[in-house]
Amino acid sequence: MSEMNTAPTLNSVELMAFRIGSQEFCVDIVSVREIRGWTPATALPHSPDFVRGVINLRGVVLPIVDLAARLGLACVEPTSRHVIIVAQVGKQVVGLLVDAVSEILTVSDDMVQPTPDVASEMAKTFVRGVLAINERMISLIALDEILPKTLRDAA
Amino acid sequence: MDTMATIKQTFFQECEEQLAELESGLLAMNEGFADPETVNAVFRAVHSIKGGAGAFRLDDLVRFAHIFETVLDQIRIGHLAPAPEIMKISLRAADVLADLVAAARDGERLDEAKWLPVLEECRALSDIPESERGDAAGGIAAAPDFQPVRANFDDIDAPAAPDRAQRIFTIHFKPKRELYGNANESVLLLRELARLGRMTVACDATALPLLGELDADGAYFAWTIELATTRDEAEIREVFEFVEGDCELSIDCVAAPPQQDVAALIRRVQAEMGAPSASAASPSHQAPANAGAPLRLVASAEASQDRPAAKADAAKDEIAPSSATIRVAFDRVDRLINLVGELVINQAMLSQRIVEAGFASGSAVIVGLDELQQLTREIQESVMAIRAQPVKSLFQRMSRIVREVADATGKSARLKTEGEAAEIDKTVVERLADPLTHLIRNAIGHGLETPQQRAARGKPPEGTVRLSATHRSGRVIIEVSDDGGGIDRARVREVAIRRGLIAEEAQLTDSEIDNLIFLPGFSTVATLSNISGRGVGMDVVKRSILALGGRIAIVSEPGKGSTFTMSLPLTLAVLDGMVVSTSGQTLVVPLTAIVETLRPRSGDVHALGMDAQVLAIRGSFVPLIDVGQALGFRSAPADPLTSVVILIETEGRARNALLVDAIQDQRQVVIKSLEANYRHVPDIAAATILGDGRVALILDVDALVARSRGIVAQADLQFAEAG
Numbered sequence: 001m002s003e004m005n006t007a008p009t010l011n012s013v014e015l016m017a018f019r020i021g022s023q024e025f026c027v028d029i030v031s032v033r034e035i036r037g038w039t040p041a042t043a044l045p046h047s048p049d050f051v052r053g054v055i056n057l058r059g060v061v062l063p064i065v066d067l068a069a070r071l072g073l074a075c076v077e078p079t080s081r082h083v084i085i086v087a088q089v090g091k092q093v094v095g096l097l098v099d100a101v102s103e104i105l106t107v108s109d110d111m112v113q114p115t116p117d118v119a120s121e122m123a124k125t126f127v128r129g130v131l132a133i134n135e136r137m138i139s140l141i142a143l144d145e146i147l148p149k150t151l152r153d154a155a
Numbered sequence: 156m157d158t159m160a161t162i163k164q165t166f167f168q169e170c171e172e173q174l175a176e177l178e179s180g181l182l183a184m185n186e187g188f189a190d191p192e193t194v195n196a197v198f199r200a201v202h203s204i205k206g207g208a209g210a211f212r213l214d215d216l217v218r219f220a221h222i223f224e225t226v227l228d229q230i231r232i233g234h235l236a237p238a239p240e241i242m243k244i245s246l247r248a249a250d251v252l253a254d255l256v257a258a259a260r261d262g263e264r265l266d267e268a269k270w271l272p273v274l275e276e277c278r279a280l281s282d283i284p285e286s287e288r289g290d291a292a293g294g295i296a297a298a299p300d301f302q303p304v305r306a307n308f309d310d311i312d313a314p315a316a317p318d319r320a321q322r323i324f325t326i327h328f329k330p331k332r333e334l335y336g337n338a339n340e341s342v343l344l345l346r347e348l349a350r351l352g353r354m355t356v357a358c359d360a361t362a363l364p365l366l367g368e369l370d371a372d373g374a375y376f377a378w379t380i381e382l383a384t385t386r387d388e389a390e391i392r393e394v395f396e397f398v399e400g401d402c403e404l405s406i407d408c409v410a411a412p413p414q415q416d417v418a419a420l421i422r423r424v425q426a427e428m429g430a431p432s433a434s435a436a437s438p439s440h441q442a443p444a445n446a447g448a449p450l451r452l453v454a455s456a457e458a459s460q461d462r463p464a465a466k467a468d469a470a471k472d473e474i475a476p477s478s479a480t481i482r483v484a485f486d487r488v489d490r491l492i493n494l495v496g497e498l499v500i501n502q503a504m505l506s507q508r509i510v511e512a513g514f515a516s517g518s519a520v521i522v523g524l525d526e527l528q529q530l531t532r533e534i535q536e537s538v539m540a541i542r543a544q545p546v547k548s549l550f551q552r553m554s555r556i557v558r559e560v561a562d563a564t565g566k567s568a569r570l571k572t573e574g575e576a577a578e579i580d581k582t583v584v585e586r587l588a589d590p591l592t593h594l595i596r597n598a599i600g601h602g603l604e605t606p607q608q609r610a611a612r613g614k615p616p617e618g619t620v621r622l623s624a625t626h627r628s629g630r631v632i633i634e635v636s637d638d639g640g641g642i643d644r645a646r647v648r649e650v651a652i653r654r655g656l657i658a659e660e661a662q663l664t665d666s667e668i669d670n671l672i673f674l675p676g677f678s679t680v681a682t683l684s685n686i687s688g689r690g691v692g693m694d695v696v697k698r699s700i701l702a703l704g705g706r707i708a709i710v711s712e713p714g715k716g717s718t719f720t721m722s723l724p725l726t727l728a729v730l731d732g733m734v735v736s737t738s739g740q741t742l743v744v745p746l747t748a749i750v751e752t753l754r755p756r757s758g759d760v761h762a763l764g765m766d767a768q769v770l771a772i773r774g775s776f777v778p779l780i781d782v783g784q785a786l787g788f789r790s791a792p793a794d795p796l797t798s799v800v801i802l803i804e805t806e807g808r809a810r811n812a813l814l815v816d817a818i819q820d821q822r823q824v825v826i827k828s829l830e831a832n833y834r835h836v837p838d839i840a841a842a843t844i845l846g847d848g849r850v851a852l853i854l855d856v857d858a859l860v861a862r863s864r865g866i867v868a869q870a871d872l873q874f875a876e877a878g
Binding site: 040041042043044045046047051053054055056058059060061062063092093094 | 493496497500740741786787788827828829831832833836837838839842844848849850851852
């Protein structure tokens, strides 16, 4: 009994890990609505370069954010092997273009370490913290932090 | 608790309808159409509100409605004539009633200072001593003195009547289960009945089954009531007004009184004969030479004895049309509309696949597909029609604004409405309320002159604000016009320069100056009054109209007034558009903007200035806009000779030529919001989904053209900053 009492104090979260180039990232799985393959998007005029355009998701017009471009990483032309993570961000639904989804991680809150103090603006703005798993480093993306603001400020 | 809340909600929904009915009736009476049907409808509206309010113990509302109802009753029975002063008070009372209903709905109490004065005014109207009534009513309806009339009845052998005669009624009342299902309660009805006189009630419980067979929702009791009352059958029926049809009801007069209820009869007769002839019964006509008048009274009085039954039938007939409608939650309709939208897209995709599969055009598959397409379109139109709503309710709300603003500014104004039956999408109607309110406030606050100024200019002291709605080529045109002073262009120009909206030396046409008022940051009044100001300017009006896919334009004539014209889509769900392609992108151009399409010949296109191009069309030159370049899809303009030109007309009737690579198709598209998951995109009105399942953007032609012109581009910039 006493063992069980101590366990719940550590909040466990499920994270979905994905890859962009050589780096690994993850988001809280609660925000993820579905994962689908890349389909060509309709370009939007007067939009920031990280917005790839919009696609039709069963009748809903879904904006696609190229996460690589957003994070300032090397951008590649998407192929059919690329993946769109459909995520709920606040009241909006947004598609995130990534290279591949790798796995689902179950971690406890205390495993998330503060973001190391590096010079990268990207890291400071969009990474909530980092996780060390099997000698890999996975950055936790703060979806609700970066997406609504960037989409609205982009004007 | 939940059930109660639902019933209460229904009550307030009904209140809305009753208030609308009340307002339109009063306005008709105010215009001089005080026919009995209108007066009755007005009375019934207040009566129903009072009835419902009583059930929910909304005491303020009941108290006010009761007094108001009394005034209307006085008009109904001809004691008060619907003279202008009285109608003015009645209209104000209707406003207060609406406020009280709104307060009750929000669970608040309206500040007594806001309604007690009007209550007193109404009370004063309904309590005037009989002898003064004629004067108060503008001298039209002279009320009779009962004494001499009674004397005349003596002459024709009618027994002298005591003030009120008692009759005994036997009432059989057997509720059906629906009565309880609609949240009525027999005991309350019986209690209400007891107020009419002395009564004995016998309960018939023979239909009551054994406990095991008892249905908890069933209705098993019936009552036989002996009622001794001075009231007539109609008044007894009134108690059961709200449960009519939900019960078996019979009312028999078992002991007719030896004499008729003379006072009541005469009152009714007067109402029937109309106010002017009622004066025939006034004391001054007592001379024997006029003995014919009382005789006529008696004749009508007898004829009117069979009225209550007829009246009840009439009441039923009037209720019948409303039962032909149902209330449906709005989100259910929306869901249906969304599904039909999906169906349309799916059908389009299917069509495309079948065409790609290469079926012959006469084959059964293609024929079947055509039928499917037609059916889909019909379903879509029917579903859209569910959301359509006449603009009447919206227009009615405006008459109140006119009254309030006119009162507050000391101006005299009347609202004239036209085309109230025109229907638009409910959302459009709702979202039109604010801009329209603002335009009306503006028309009175800024447009109309004071009565003195108007008199000096040789105009009638009362200003007119006209509000009209018409259908024109798939859109609805709403116009707000006033017969005031028009726009003071010198002043508008001066303000625009002072605010840095235009350069001091700018050469502007009259129409361009008029349109300056739509710029953000423009307000001619130094201090924002709470009449037309309210802290928002015309730019907000324009923005809300644009957000609805509409356009707004102003035409003003100094000394004669201004007219605001709004062109709005009938629905926010679909749009007829031309599918075009440019720089590898597919776009939809709204058909409403397109005048014609053409292929430019060499020599038609001329360069103007550094990078602008114009197109010569039949002797005139219009600006040429390369859509692909304007949207940033390509950096260099396309060769006009291999492209197609779409000639468009924007607000203010300005013409522009849009250059695209090719025209693909013309079709109806389902409008999808970009804002829902993204944000507003400049130059783009919305998105849609085409037959191939891909998203296409719908071009915002007005914005695109506006952005290509210097002055408005600056305004747009400020837009972005403000938003």
